[in-house]
Amino acid sequence: MSTTVLAVVSSCSESTAPEMTPQPSSDGISVIEYSYPDSLKNPLIAGAASRLGSNGVSANLLAPSDGAMSAAAGVPMYTVAAVAFAPEAAPSVNVPKICDDCVITGVPLGFTFAFYGQSFDKLTIGTNGIVGFGALDAQGNPTNMTDGCCWSRFIHLKDASNNIIALGWADWVPVTVKQIRYETRGSAPNRRFILQFTNIGENAGNGHITAQLVLYESSNEIALFTTELSTTVTKRAFTQGIENLPATEAEYAAGRDSAKFALSNDGVKFTPVSPNKPPVITAPSNISLDAGASACVASSSIPAPAFTDDAPNATISGVRSDGLDMSAAYPKGTTTVTWTATDVEGLKSSVTQTVTVADKEKPALTAPASISVRVNVAVSFASLSVGTATITSDNCHDAVVSGSRSDNAPLIAGYPLGVTTITWTALDASGNSASATQTVTVTPNVAPKLMVPANIVVGTDARACLANIASLGTPVYKDDLDGVKLVGERSDKLALDAPYPKGVTTVRWTATDADNASVEGDQLVTVNDLEAPSLEAVSNISVRQERGVPRATVSLSQPGASDNCGNVDVFGVRSDNQPLSAVFQVGVTTVTWSARDGSQNIAKVSQTVTVVGNVPPVVTPGANIVANTDRGVCVAAVNVGNASVRDDIDGWSLAGERSDRQPLNAVYPKGVTTVTWTATDYDYASASANQTVTVQDKEKPSIVAPRSLSVPNDRGLPSAVVATGSPSVEENCPLVRVDGSRSDGASLVAAYPVGVTSITWTATDASGNSASAIQTITVRDVDPPVIILPKNIKVNATSPSGAVVTYTVTASDNVGVVSLDCVPRSGSVFAIGYKDVNCVARDAAGNSASGEFGVEVLSAHEQILNLVDYIGSLNLRNGAANPLVNQLKSADRDGSGAQACKKMDDFVHMVSVKDGSLKPAESFKLVNDARRIQSVLGCAGVSAPASTRSLGLRG
Numbered sequence: 029m030s031t032t033v034l035a036v037v038s039s040c041s042e043s044t045a046p047e048m049t050p051q052p053s054s055d056g057i058s059v060i061e062y063s064y065p066d067s068l069k070n071p072l073i074a075g076a077a078s079r080l081g082s083n084g085v086s087a088n089l090l091a092p093s094d095g096a097m098s099a100a101a102g103v104p105m106y107t108v109a110a111v112a113f114a115p116e117a118a119p120s121v122n123v124p125k126i127c128d129d130c131v132i133t134g135v136p137l138g139f140t141f142a143f144y145g146q147s148f149d150k151l152t153i154g155t156n157g158i159v160g161f162g163a164l165d166a167q168g169n170p171t172n173m174t175d176g177c178c179w180s181r182f183i184h185l186k187d188a189s190n191n192i193i194a195l196g197w198a199d200w201v202p203v204t205v206k207q208i209r210y211e212t213r214g215s216a217p218n219r220r221f222i223l224q225f226t227n228i229g230e231n232a233g234n235g236h237i238t239a240q241l242v243l244y245e246s247s248n249e250i251a252l253f254t255t256e257l258s259t260t261v262t263k264r265a266f267t268q269g270i271e272n273l274p275a276t277e278a279e280y281a282a283g284r285d286s287a288k289f290a291l292s293n294d295g296v297k298f299t300p301v302s303p304n305k306p307p308v309i310t311a312p313s314n315i316s317l318d319a320g321a322s323a324c325v326a327s328s329s330i331p332a333p334a335f336t337d338d339a340p341n342a343t344i345s346g347v348r349s350d351g352l353d354m355s356a357a358y359p360k361g362t363t364t365v366t367w368t369a370t371d372v373e374g375l376k377s378s379v380t381q382t383v384t385v386a387d388k389e390k391p392a393l394t395a396p397a398s399i400s401v402r403v404n405v406a407v408s409f410a411s412l413s414v415g416t417a418t419i420t421s422d423n424c425h426d427a428v429v430s431g432s433r434s435d436n437a438p439l440i441a442g443y444p445l446g447v448t449t450i451t452w453t454a455l456d457a458s459g460n461s462a463s464a465t466q467t468v469t470v471t472p473n474v475a476p477k478l479m480v481p482a483n484i485v486v487g488t489d490a491r492a493c494l495a496n497i498a499s500l501g502t503p504v505y506k507d508d509l510d511g512v513k514l515v516g517e518r519s520d521k522l523a524l525d526a527p528y529p530k531g532v533t534t535v536r537w538t539a540t541d542a543d544n545a546s547v548e549g550d551q552l553v554t555v556n557d558l559e560a561p562s563l564e565a566v567s568n569i570s571v572r573q574e575r576g577v578p579r580a581t582v583s584l585s586q587p588g589a590s591d592n593c594g595n596v597d598v599f600g601v602r603s604d605n606q607p608l609s610a611v612f613q614v615g616v617t618t619v620t621w622s623a624r625d626g627s628q629n630i631a632k633v634s635q636t637v638t639v640v641g642n643v644p645p646v647v648t649p650g651a652n653i654v655a656n657t658d659r660g661v662c663v664a665a666v667n668v669g670n671a672s673v674r675d676d677i678d679g680w681s682l683a684g685e686r687s688d689r690q691p692l693n694a695v696y697p698k699g700v701t702t703v704t705w706t707a708t709d710y711d712y713a714s715a716s717a718n719q720t721v722t723v724q725d726k727e728k729p730s731i732v733a734p735r736s737l738s739v740p741n742d743r744g745l746p747s748a749v750v751a752t753g754s755p756s757v758e759e760n761c762p763l764v765r766v767d768g769s770r771s772d773g774a775s776l777v778a779a780y781p782v783g784v785t786s787i788t789w790t791a792t793d794a795s796g797n798s799a800s801a802i803q804t805i806t807v808r809d810v811d812p813p814v815i816i817l818p819k820n821i822k823v824n825a826t827s828p829s830g831a832v833v834t835y836t837v838t839a840s841d842n843v844g845v846v847s848l849d850c851v852p853r854s855g856s857v858f859a860i861g862y863k864d865v866n867c868v869a870r871d872a873a874g875n876s877a878s879g880e881f882g883v884e885v886l887s888a889h890e891q892i893l894n895l896v897d898y899i900g901s902l903n904l905r906n907g908a909a910n911p912l913v914n915q916l917k918s919a920d921r922d923g924s925g926a927q928a929c930k931k932m933d934d935f936v937h938m939v940s941v942k943d944g945s946l947k948p949a950e951s952f953k954l955v956n957d958a959r960r961i962q963s964v965l966g967c968a969g970v971s972a973p974a975s976t977r978s979l980g981l982r983g
Contacts, residue, residue: 056134057124057133057136058168059125059127059132061129061130062175068178069177104279105277105279105301106298106299107298108269109297110294113293115224115253115295116240119209119223120209121210122208123135123210124205126202126207129175130155131155132208133164133170135151137221138221139216139245143161143191143270144191144273146273147376148162153223155176156197156199157237158192158193158195158197160172161191173190178231179199180197180198180266182285183275186274190274193250194267196237196268198265198267199232200225200228203229208223208225210224218245224239225237226238230260233260233261235260236258238256239257249300251297251298254268254291254292257289259290266286266288267286268280269284269285305375306337306371306375306376307336307344309334309378309379310333314382314384315330315382315383319389324423326357330354333379342370344368346365347365347368348363349363349366360386360387360458365383390462391427392419394418395417395465398467401471402470402472407472409442410442410468411442412468419454422454424457427454427457428455428456430452430453433448434449445470451463451465477547478505478549479505480550481502484553485556487555490592494530494555495527496527497525500524505547513539515540516537517536518533518535519536528555532553532554535551536548537551558627559592559593560591560630562623563598563631564587565633566635569584570640571637571640572640573642578614580611580612581611582611584635586621595625596625602618603617604617614641615641616637617636617638619637642676644713647717648674649671653666655722656723656725657723657724660727662725663696664696665696670684677710677711678710679709683705685704685706686701696721697723698723699722700721701722703718703719703721725761725795728797728798728799731800732757732801733789737752737804744811749779749780750779754766755768755789759793765791771788780805782808782809786802787805789803809873812841812871812875813839813869813870813875813877814839814869816840817880817881820881821835824964826960826964827963829857829860832858833858837867841869841871843871852865858885859885860887861884862882863883864882866878867879887964888920888924888965892917895916895957895961899954902950905945915931919931919932919935929970932962932965939955956973
């Protein structure tokens with residue numbers, strides 16, 4: 029959120045300057061309030077309010093459908109037309125502040141809108157019913173409009189407010205921010221900006237304005253929807269329309285330019301005639317460069333990006349964010365180039381391109397010379413000025429030098445004894461760095477150097493707890509000063525040559541120089557007790573277990589022990605990890621006696637304690653038994669015999685127990701039964717062994733198949749659905765499975781085909797024994813075939829013997845037709861007259877069906893009569909038809925003699941000379957029929973035409 033305070037100086041007219049108070053607002057929107065003298069704000073004469081009904085037509089003006097009126101010369105840039113009153117829902121964003129006479133600048137549209145060929149993404153709202161597009165001056169004032177006070181003006185005239193849209197220009201007085209709201213809706217490229225004045229009253233009157241402005245993205249159309257525009261001030265006029273910046277063109281509906289009118293539920297739209305579109309620039313790729321050697325810039329020629337426009341002569345230019353010429357070298361960092369394409373109408377579009385120059389060159393530096401100083405014996409550091417490193421080169425001159433000590437102390441702190449390294453680093457603004465080192469060496473007084481004799485490790489002397497050391501050796505020392513004193517002192521304060529006790533004795537050697545600087549070194553003398561204690565031998569013990577229990581109580585004696593250093597601990601450990609006083613179990617237990625001295629030297633002897641115990645019996649069962657079930661039952665009677673027993677003590681007992689808890693002499697079921705034999709001796713020691721009795725079922729089940737069946741086929745089908753019944757089964761053991769398998773592989777419940785199908789019924793018991801039985805299902809075919817005959821056939825004879833006749837007869841059957849015979853056969857010669865054809869069809873089961881139809885072969889007489897009827901059907905004039913008919917009747921009266929043949933020849937000749945009365949097809953038929961009749965009459969040298977020689981008709 030930002031707050032802007034503007035100092036505004038503007039004027040409403042040349043003669044009277046309003047006072048303007050800049051107001052802060054939110055979201056970058058500024059409110060500028062104008063103050064006018066009373067001479068401009070005096071009310072006009074009030075009169076009755078001018079209001080309309082709901083027909084949406086002004087009482088003063090009915091706009092024509094083309095609606096366009098323009099003050100511009102030539103072709104206007106917009107057309108204006110009345111449209112249906114269809115405002116959008118009221119917008120939701122309030123202006124930040126409201127006042128009588130204000131402009132609200134910087135109101136965002138949410139998209140780019142073209143107005144009279146110029147592109148804008150913000151607009152300015154005047155509270156007196158106008159909005160405008162254009163730049164703001166340095167103080168934030170609109171450069172081409174005011175708030176519109178204090179009356180409407182002609183929008184086609186150049187004045188203080190141009191490049192505007194007038195919703196209903198007059199002197200309005202809003203009293204709350206909710207009366208002027210705006211909002212952007214929709215998604216690109218079809219967004220809409222809506223601005224609405226709601227129920228704002230007029231100054232000095234009772235009129236109101238409720239009007240909505242809609243700006244459309246892409247189409248750049250402008251719509252004004254007026255719910256109410258009214259006044260009660262007699263001389264008040266309104267203006268509604270649009271005007272360009274130079275006031276050379278304005279569009280408005282007739283009678284709405286600073287005129288007296290009123291509106292209610294009115295809609296008008298301003299549509300660009302041929303809207304100019306801004307140039308389209310192909311966005312160039314961003315460029316990354318490295319600075320030149322020893323330079324902080326990079327030279328590069330940046331080509332202008334490609335662009336297109338809907339008209340020629342558009343230009344493109346680039347402006348750098350650093351203000352330098354496009355050909356100048358680019359400095360380190362990112363420079364933004366804004367490319368702007370401008371068409372001939374001044375419509376512009378822009379894209380940006382970045383040129384990033386990276387500094388990758390390291391700086392160079394030289395460290396100060398290294399320093400070496402010496403300090404007195406009582407001083408532990410030196411205070412020094414170490415200087416600073418020098419940058420010898422840096423292409424961008426932005427490197428900074430820093431120093432870091434190896435001991436992490438500040439550079440100005442005292443330097444301790446020894447060598448301190450200073451790492452000097454030059455780091456430029458791009459993160460490139462270079463380093464150099466400097467050392468500061470502080471040397472103190474050097475104490476003597478001492479090398480003590482080697483440590484000594486020896487064992488105690490025999491049967492003693494100490495050791496005599498013949499010589500400790502001689503320490504070696506070295507110093508930079510004369511007068512070094514050497515002293516040796518034992519940690520037990522005894523003389524250096526006194527015997528050394530068991531353990532570690534430290535001899536501290538000290539060398540002290542003339543400046544009382546000293547050094548110490550320790551020599552260790554270690555005397556180890558390696559002599560083990562002495563332990564007496566012990567005798568082994570053997571006893572028998574106590575009666576009835578596998579154990580015995582034994583009393584043990586501890587052996588004696590001695591050691592060179594005393595403090596001997598004697599203890600015994602049993603191999604069964606029990607206390608020495610615990611009873612001993614049957615078997616051999618080893619007791620290990622140990623004597624351990626203070627140096628953990630150990631001597632050991634072993635003693636065994638043997639407890640002889642009772643031996644359990646040995647059971648040997650009889651051999652495992654395998655038997656078959658007894659006939660007709662699922663068990664077998666088996667004699668398992670008895671087991672044998674061996675034991676070292678008399679008085680044992682033997683018992684046998686079956687796994688099924690049945691008596692030993694009970695019958696044994698199918699499967700495996702285990703007999704466990706258990707022998708128990710007098711001392712309750714027992715042993716067991718198992719014997720198995722396996723009973724196998726080898727007996728097959730007994731199965732009787734259902735009775736075989738013979739049934740007729742289901743009507744019209746080659747099969748029958750049959751209820752087969754179920755077999756009866758007997759089995760000595762339970763769990764018998766019965767399966768049925770058809771010889772055709774189908775399911776038992778599926779329909780059975782005509783013929784014999786066998787079913788194999790199989791009973792299988794749980795042991796895999798099986799038995800089978802056969803059932804047959806016979807399906808008889810009792811349906812006869814169905815024969816299909818043609819209708820009776822009528823043909824013309826083609827010779828004295830008659831005519832060859834062909835026909836088609838078919839038959840079908842639910843199973844299949846094996847024969848189909850007709851007498852006479854198709855293709856036979858049928859004599860002149862009527863003949864019955866008899867047909868019989870048979871299937872494989874011997875079922876048959878028969879039928880008959882008739883064949884009539886027409887004689888020459890009948891054919892002549894038919895030909896006479898045909899001539900009558902041609903509707904020939906009497907002079908053409910009668911001679912032909914008479915000639916045919918004359919030939920018919922002569923019968924079959926030569927005279928009839930001659931008259932038929934004359935008929936053919938008559939047909940040929942009457943071609944003028946007959947069509948070719950008619951003549952052809954008459955001649956063909958006449959020749960066929962001649963063939964039937966037996967006329968010499970005449971045969972039936974090819975097309976009629978053998979005539980077959982199919983029924």
